[in-house]
Amino acid sequence: RRSHKAKTRAADYVADLQDDLLETLAELRETEEEIEEIIERLRDGEGTLEALLEKIGERFLNYAHAIGLLLEFEDLAYAIKTFALFVQQCAHEELTPEQVRKLIIFTDSIRLDLISWRTTIFVEKSANDIHYLDSSLFSSCLQAQLLLDSEAADEGGELDLF
Numbered sequence: 001r002r003s004h005k006a007k008t009r010a011a012d013y014v015a016d017l018q019d020d021l022l023e024t025l026a027e028l029r030e031t032e033e034e035i036e037e038i039i040e041r042l043r044d045g046e047g048t049l050e051a052l053l054e055k056i057g058e059r060f061l062n063y064a065h066a067i068g069l070l071l072e073f074e075d076l077a078y079a080i081k082t083f084a085l086f087v088q089q090c091a092h093e094e095l096t097p098e099q100v101r102k103l104i105i106f107t108d109s110i111r112l113d114l115i116s117w118r119t120t121i122f123v124e125k126s127a128n129d130i131h132y133l134d135s136s137l138f139s140s141c142l143q144a145q146l147l148l149d150s151e152a153a154d155e156g157g158e159l160d161l162f
Helices: 010-015 020-026 027-044 047-068 071-092 095-123 134-154
Strands: none
Touching: 010 095, 020 027, 020 095, 027 047, 027 095, 047 071, 047 095, 071 095, 071 134, 095 134
């Protein structure tokens, strides 16, 4: 956990960003929509679990890469990348229907938080502190991994904690 003592307003932060970075961040909307579509396919049981989780992991890796271009958000990018790799690892494990359901819930929650984060900071520029949602996102990423990992350990599974 990293604490940010100095608060930076979104409007001030965004004003100093280069246009190409802002364009990259705007393109994250497509990634968010792709994640939503894949989650819907998971909920509906369309496609193989392995392929869908791999795709979700890829999209979160893309998201993490874009966020990682912003020095201020390296920690957040790392948390998202770690979650993405965890999701991809889950693709190769035997998950119970309950674990899949929980993974879908966490994944969708993280997606919604990222939408809120991106919109509030980079679209509306209304956040009084650009790090207002960091701790919540870190917590969500870690909580998903811990919950599924502990359930796998209870059942003798092989999910490893990152």
